[in-house]
Each structure stands twice: as structure tokens, then as C-alpha cells.
Amino acid sequence: MIELSQVVKTYQAGLATPFTAVDRVTLSIPAARLTVFKGPSGSGKTTLLTLIGCMARPTSGRIHLHGLAGDALPHLAPAEALEITSLPERFLTAIRRRTFGFIFQQFNLVRGISVLENVLLPTYPTGEDPRAVEARAVARLESLGLARHLRSSVDRLSGGEAQRVAIARALINDPAVIIADEPTAHLDSRLSEEFMDLMSQFKDAGKTLLITSHDPIVYDSDLADMVVEMRDGRVVSET
Amino acid sequence: MRPSLQRYRNILDFALSSLLRRKGRNLALISVYTLVVFVIASLVFFVQALKREAHELLAQAPDMVVQRMVAGRHDPVPLAQVEAIRSIRGVDEVQARLWGYYYDPVFGGNLTVLATEDAALAPDAIWIGQGVARSMRVKEGDLIPLRGYDGQSTLFSIQKVLPESSELVSSDLVLMAPKDVRALFHFPEGLATDLAIQAGNPRELPTIAAKIVELFPDSRPILKSEILRTYEAVFDWRGGLMVVVLGSAVLSFIIFAWDKATGLSAEERKEIGVLKSLGWESSDVLLLKFWEGTVISVTAFLTGVLLAYAHVFFFSASLFEHALKGWSVLFPRFRLIPALDGYQLTVLFFLTVLPYTAATLVPSWRAATVDPDAAMRS
Ligand SMILES: Nc1ncnc2c1ncn2[C@@H]1O[C@H](COP(=O)(O)OP(=O)(O)OP(=O)(O)O)[C@@H](O)[C@H]1O
Ligand SMILES: [Mg+2]
Numbered sequence: 001m002i003e004l005s006q007v008v009k010t011y012q013a014g015l016a017t018p019f020t021a022v023d024r025v026t027l028s029i030p031a032a033r034l035t036v037f038k039g040p041s042g043s044g045k046t047t048l049l050t051l052i053g054c055m056a057r058p059t060s061g062r063i064h065l066h067g068l069a070g071d072a073l074p075h076l077a078p079a080e081a082l083e084i085t086s087l088p089e090r091f092l093t094a095i096r097r098r099t100f101g102f103i104f105q106q107f108n109l110v111r112g113i114s115v116l117e118n119v120l121l122p123t124y125p126t127g128e129d130p131r132a133v134e135a136r137a138v139a140r141l142e143s144l145g146l147a148r149h150l151r152s153s154v155d156r157l158s159g160g161e162a163q164r165v166a167i168a169r170a171l172i173n174d175p176a177v178i179i180a181d182e183p184t185a186h187l188d189s190r191l192s193e194e195f196m197d198l199m200s201q202f203k204d205a206g207k208t209l210l211i212t213s214h215d216p217i218v219y220d221s222d223l224a225d226m227v228v229e230m231r232d233g234r235v236v237s238e239t
Numbered sequence: 240m241r242p243s244l245q246r247y248r249n250i251l252d253f254a255l256s257s258l259l260r261r262k263g264r265n266l267a268l269i270s271v272y273t274l275v276v277f278v279i280a281s282l283v284f285f286v287q288a289l290k291r292e293a294h295e296l297l298a299q300a301p302d303m304v305v306q307r308m309v310a311g312r313h314d315p316v317p318l319a320q321v322e323a324i325r326s327i328r329g330v331d332e333v334q335a336r337l338w339g340y341y342y343d344p345v346f347g348g349n350l351t352v353l354a355t356e357d358a359a360l361a362p363d364a365i366w367i368g369q370g371v372a373r374s375m376r377v378k379e380g381d382l383i384p385l386r387g388y389d390g391q392s393t394l395f396s397i398q399k400v401l402p403e404s405s406e407l408v409s410s411d412l413v414l415m416a417p418k419d420v421r422a423l424f425h426f427p428e429g430l431a432t433d434l435a436i437q438a439g440n441p442r443e444l445p446t447i448a449a450k451i452v453e454l455f456p457d458s459r460p461i462l463k464s465e466i467l468r469t470y471e472a473v474f475d476w477r478g479g480l481m482v483v484v485l486g487s488a489v490l491s492f493i494i495f496a497w498d499k500a501t502g503l504s505a506e507e508r509k510e511i512g513v514l515k516s517l518g519w520e521s522s523d524v525l526l527l528k529f530w531e532g533t534v535i536s537v538t539a540f541l542t543g544v545l546l547a548y549a550h551v552f553f554f555s556a557s558l559f560e561h562a563l564k565g566w567s568v569l570f571p572r573f574r575l576i577p578a579l580d581g582y583q584l585t586v587l588f589f590l591t592v593l594p595y596t597a598a599t600l601v602p603s604w605r606a607a608t609v610d611p612d613a614a615m616r617s
Contacts, residue, residue, distance in 0.1 A: 050612040053516075055515075055516050055610060055611045055612040055615075056610040056611075056612035056613065057610065089520075089521070090520060093515075093518055093519070093520045094518075096515075096516065096517070096518045096611075097517070097518025098518070102516055102517075104516075104615075108509075108513045108516070108615065110510055110513060110514075111260075111506070112260035112261075113256055113257075113260065117253075117256065121253075121514065121517050121519075122517040122518050122519075123249075124246070124249035124250055124253055124519070124523070125246055125249070125250070125518065125519050125520060125523040126242065126246070127241070127242030127243055127244070127245035127246035127249065128242065128245070129245070130245065130249065169517070173518065
């Protein structure tokens with residue numbers, strides 16, 4: 001379970017034009033379930049997910065991970081609640097690497113290198129056996145229908161292909177939580193359905209899924225266990 | 240492989256492929272960098288080689304040279320002084336030297352013509368240095384005409400080209416019989432250009448010099464140690480100039496490096512953010528940037544040093560000819576003898592590689608220590 005209490009994120013805090021993108025959000029997100037965040041553009045969905053994913057620290061408030069960061073910080077018992085907002089930077093890195101797989105709104109693939117290299121990027125600092133991780137990456141890319149593109153440069157991929165590369169990259173370190181930001185924004189409805197099928201596989205595998213979306217295919221799906229609606233940085237409904 | 244070692248390897252591999260990704264930009268960077276290293280290294284090699292040559296030259300010079308001064312100018316010395324000086328206590332040997340400069344209008348250079356008593360020298364023959372043979376395009380057995388004081392040419396046969404010990408010492412030398420030197424320059428009998436003196440104990444040289452001046456008040460003894468000091472002063476002056484040139488080259492390089500490196504492109508900054516969001520630590524990002532910078536600077540350093548080595552030792556520092564024309568007064572055209580000094584290379588390495596590495600690391604460090612989210616949105 002991921003527990004947020006009174007989480008606030010204010011950009012440019014202390015400057016002339018502070019902007020509160022996430023405002024006093026208190027929320028419990030169940031583990032091994034699919035949670036969808038919806039709401040108008042600018043309502044703070046991406047910001048909230050970056051706070052959960054340890055990519056930025058909240059201005060105030062607390063975020064607890066219950067039993068999710070187990071193997072990221074080996075000295076902690078898995079069931080223990082981990083308060084991430086006060087952790088030192090190097091623990092956050094370990095959590096980003098092991099606990100969360102992030103599929104970005106703009107994919108954020110590294111340009112100029114191959115599909116395979118992009119997928120391997122999260123494994124470089126771990127120093128794992130390169131043959132093992134490469135086999136894993138190739139298998140994942142093949143299962144996503146990208147076998148023909150292993151050595152292609154990511155610059156030439158179609159939107160749907162780029163997204164699948166981003167998915168493969170998010171999964172390479174086998175994270176407990178998958179965060180997908182507007183995953184279907186660049187996809188047609190058939191590809192969107194395919195994406196949801198993939199998510200259902202991950203859910204069956206016990207992953208915790210957090211997805212933001214404007215897309216009814218996502219938030220009206222049977223797969224969605226919880227839908228959180230946001231407006232102006234606040235949670236307006238949970239269903 | 241151990242995971243920590245594998246991490247270094249992975250990141251190095253990625254650094255190399257990153258460099259290839261931005262081929263154009265990095266090639267431009269390496270070219271400018273190489274050019275700077277080349278100029279600095281050429282200067283350092285050149286000055287150092289000149290110093291070495293000069294020391295060799297002086298090693299073969301006599302302990303003391305005695306000239307005669309007339310009206311403040313250097314004038315021939317009467318041979319009668321030889322015996323008088325030889326009888327001074329502490330003097331081992333006095334040799335009357337007969338020499339002069341010969342200007343060759345055809346190839347436009349000065350030769351040093353020196354009389355030798357060597358019995359192996361055939362009549363009407365001369366021995367010449369390598370440099371003379373080169374610039375006159377002559378070899379053993381050829382005949383060359385030398386224009387005398389009266390405009391009449393005399394033919395000499397080249398009996399031998401002197402072996403190359405140090406080019407500075409013998410390069411522009413023409414050795415001929417004393418009578419030929421006197422005939423060529425119309426040099427009066429009974430006079431010599433100067434006297435070369437060897438002393439058994441170099442510490443007695445100042446006393447000997449004082450006695451010579453006492454005997455012949457119009458003579459001017461020049462001690463080898465004084466020449467050495469003069470040379471050193473000249474070199475140090477040149478060396479001082481070099482320091483200024485070097486300093487400004489290094490400075491402009493630092494500015495260049497700083498400018499290049501601080502201007503992390505928006506794309507690079509975003510990439511750092513992406514890497515961090517994928518679980519790279521700041522130290523991983525820095526290691527990546529460190530490898531990138533090291534590959535660039537070591538490549539440029541090695542290329543620049545090799546080019547400078549070729550330039551100075553194989554092409555006689557031809558690019559500096561104009562800037563350093565003054566040297567030709569002191570030295571003939573010659574080829575410097577290759578030698579590398581580890582100390583100089585080390586200094587050069589630290590002067591060029593360190594500032595660049597620092598200049599690349601600082602901005603990356605700044606980008607790598609902010610939240611990945613902020614680095615990605617910027
Ligand atoms: N670094 C920043 N500085 C200032 N304002 C920011 C910054 N990052 C985000 N914002 C603002 O915070 C608000 C929320 O942004 P966010 O990206 O979370 O919205 P979103 O709900 O994901 O929107 P969309 O559906 O369009 O992706 C926006 O108004 C945005 O302009
Ligand atoms: Mg968004």
C-alpha cells in the first residue's frame with residue numbers, strides 16, 4: 001500500500017510566483033491493484049506521480065510505502081512502512097531503480113541510441129551480468145513485438161513502438177510498482193486496448209499499477225480498481 | 240566480473256556510444272583541443288630542445304676565449320701573445336683560432352669558416368658540416384667556388400662531410416687550411432681571430448683572466464661560465480616570454496573549455512534527468528561525464544603531443560619560423576635532436592587535461608544533483 005498524507009508540492013516556493021501543483025492530497029493506494037488518476041490537464045496528476053515515484057520531494061506531507069520497497073533497501077524488513085520523503089538521496093535512487101518502473105508521458109527515450117540500449121539503461125549502474133540482463137531485455141522486447149527493432153535507433157520508431165520501448169525499459173529491473181503517465185495518449189483505440197491487456201497481465205503478476213489518463217478506455221475499464229479524480233491539485237473523488 | 244567493476248565498464252561503454260552520438264560536436268571539440276595542445280607542446284619541446292643544444296655547444300667550448308679590443312670593437316689578436324699567455328701559471332694550453340663568417344649570396348646564409356691544422360686535410364680541400372652540404376646541395380668529391388674578399392672565386396674540393404654529432408656544433412661549419420682562410424678573407428699573417436685557453440683547474444680561471452688583462456690591457460677574456468650565464472639569461476628571457484605565451488594559451492583554453500562545458504545543452508540536461516529517473520545515482524552520471532571528458536581530452540592530448548613532436552623534431556618547428564626568427568642569429572638552420580622529457584609531458588598533461596575535466600564535471604554535477612523531475616522539465 002502507498003499512503004499519502006497532506007502531500008503538497010509548490011513549485012517556485014519562496015519566489016515571486018509560487019505555484020501549488022498538488023494541494024494537501026491524502027490518499028491510500030492499494031498494492032497489486034490498478035489505480036487510475038484522471039482530471040483535466042494541469043490538475044497535478046503527473047506531479048503527484050513524480051512525488052510517489054521519488055523523482056521529486058513534496059514541499060510538505062508524508063508518503064509511506066508499505067511492503068513495496070523490500071529489496072531496494074535490503075536492511076529493511078519488507079512489511080515495514082517506509083517514509084520516503086525524508087530519505088537521503090541515495091536511498092531514493094535505489095527505490096527509483098528497484099521499486100518503480102516509470103513510463104513517461106513523453107516516453108523520455110534517450111535519442112541516438114538503439115532500442116536495446118535504451119532498455120538496458122537502468123541496468124548499467126547495477127553492474128549485473130550483462131549477458132543475463134541483455135537476454136531479459138531481448139525477451140521482453142520480443143514479447144512486446146519489437147524483435148525486428150532491437151538494433152534500430154529509437155529516433156525512427158512510431159509512437160506505439162516508442163511507448164512499448166518505454167514499457168520494456170520500465171520493467172527491466174522488475175519493479176513492484178509500474179507508473180504510466182498518459183500511456184494511451186499517442187495510441188489509437190486498438191493499441192490502447194492492447195496496452196490495457198498488457199496491464200492486466202502485470203496486475204495478474206501482482207504488480208501495483210498507477211496510471212494517469214483522460215482516456216475512457218483506461219478509466220472506464222473493468223481493470224481499474226480505483227479511480228482518483230483530481231482538479232487544481234486536489235483530489236475531488238475516489239471511487 | 241565483480242558488479243562494481245562491471246558498473247565502470249557499462250558506464251564507459253555508454254560514454255563511448257554517447258560520444259559517437261554527437262559525432263560532429265565532439266569532433267569539433269577534439270580539433271580545437273588538439274590544436275591548443277599542439278601549439279603549447281610545440282613551444283615547450285622547441286625551447287627545451289634549444290636549451291639542450293646550447294648546453295652541448297658549450298660543453299665543447301674552451302674554458303676561456305681571449306679577444307682583443309680596438310676602439311671598443313673586436314680586433315685580431317697578435318700571435319706574439321700566445322707564448323706570453325702560455326707562460327702564465329695554471330694555463331694548460333693556448334690555441335690561436337683563425338675563423339670568420341662567410342656570407343653565401345647564392346643560398347643566402349652565413350657559414351662559419353674555421354682554420355684547422357689537421358694533417359688529414361688535403362691541399363685546396365675543405366671539410367663541411369651537414370647543414371652546408373644540405374643547403375648548397377653538394378656531396379663529397381664536389382667542387383664549390385667561394386668568393387674571396389676581392390670578389391675572385393676560388394674552387395675548393397669537398398673532401399669530407401662532417402659526421403653529425405650535434406648539428407648546432409658543426410652544421411654550418413667549413414674547415415680549411417689556415418693559409419686558405421687568410422687568402423679568402425685577406426687576413427694578415429701574424430694575427431689570429433681570438434685565443435682559446437684551457438686551464439688545468441677551472442677555479443684559477445678568474446686569476447688567469449686578471450693576469451692576461453694585466454699583461455695586455457687591450458684584451459678581453461671571456462669565461463665559459465660567463466657565456467653560460469649569458470645564454471641562460473637569453474633562454475630565460477625567451478623562457479619568460481614562453482611562460483607568457485604558454486600562460487595565455489592555457490588561459491584561453493580554460494575559457495574555451497569552460498564555455499564548451501558549461502553550455503550543457505537542454506537535451507543533455509534532460510538526458511541527465513532521464514538517467515536519474517531510471518535509477519542512476521548522481522555519481523553514476525558524473526562517472527559517465529568523467530569518461531566522456533577523459534576520452535575527449537586524452538585523445539586530444541595524445542594527438543596534439545604527437546603532432547607537436549613531429550612538427551618540432553621532423554619539421555624543425557617550421558610554423559614558428561616567423562615568430563622566432565631571432566633564433567637564426569644565434570643558430571643556423573638545424574634539425575633538433577628528438578628527446579622527450581617526462582616532467583614536461585606531465586606538466587602539459589595537467590595544464591590541459593585537468594581544466595577541461597573540471598570544466599565538464601562542474602555543470603554536470605550541478606545538473607546531476609537536482610531532482611530528476613526538475614532536470615527533465617527544464
Ligand atoms: N517545474 C514547474 N514549475 C512551475 N510549475 C510547474 C512545474 N511543473 C509543473 N508545473 C505546473 O503544475 C501544474 C500541474 O502539472 P502536471 O504536469 O502535474 O499536470 P497534469 O495533471 O499531468 O496535466 P496533463 O494532463 O496535461 O499532463 C501545471 O499547471 C504545470 O504548469
Ligand atoms: Mg501530465
